[in-house]
Structure formats: structure tokens, C-alpha cells
């Protein structure tokens with residue numbers, strides 16, 4: 380049986396996560412979530428470039444938010460040139 384890996388809740392206060400975030404679902408730290416107006420979005424990828432985590436992906440046609448990893452920092456909303464991302468309370 381594979382050894383159970385610790386989750387983000389197992390990391391002590393001021394602890395350091397020494398493995399890549401993709402091995403842990405860290406989105407439960409978030410208090411706000413990005414919500415995009417798809418009509419207004421120009422698919423410029425600015426949010427994808429600026430997201431400090433790997434929470435925004437590009438499939439060649441559109442972007443997608445992965446809320447398993449989004450921390451709700453709001454950088455994507457701040458940097459979006461057409462302001463089509465709103466940060467909404469969880």
C-alpha cells in the first residue's frame with residue numbers, strides 16, 4: 380500500500396513546503412476566487428503570465444482556472460488589462 384502523503388493542512392505554522400505545489404492541493408487556503416467574464420476576456424494571457432502559482436492554464440484556445448491551486452491572491456485580476464476578472468468571496 381502506498382505511503383499516505385501529507386496535505387497542506389499537515390504543514391505546521393511557518394512550515395516550508397519543500398515539494399512542488401502540484402503535489403499538494405493548496406487551494407483551500409483561499410478566501411476569494413477569481414471569476415472571469417468570458418465575453419470580455421480577450422485571451423491575452425496576461426493573467427497566465429502573472430499568476431505566481433500554476434493555477435491558470437492555456438489549452439490553445441482559452442484559459443482555465445484550477446481552483447485546487449489558486450490562492451486567491453488577486454494578481455490576475457489586478458493585471459488583467461480589460462479588468463474582466465472579479466475576486467469573489469468564497
Ligand code: SF4
Nearest residue numbers: 420421423424426459
Ligand atoms: S488577462 Fe484578462 S483578458 Fe487576458 S486572458 Fe486573462 S482574463 Fe482574459
Ligand code: SF4
Nearest residue numbers: 430449450452453455
Ligand atoms: S488569484 Fe492568484 S493564484 Fe489565483 S489564479 Fe489569480 S493570480 Fe493565480
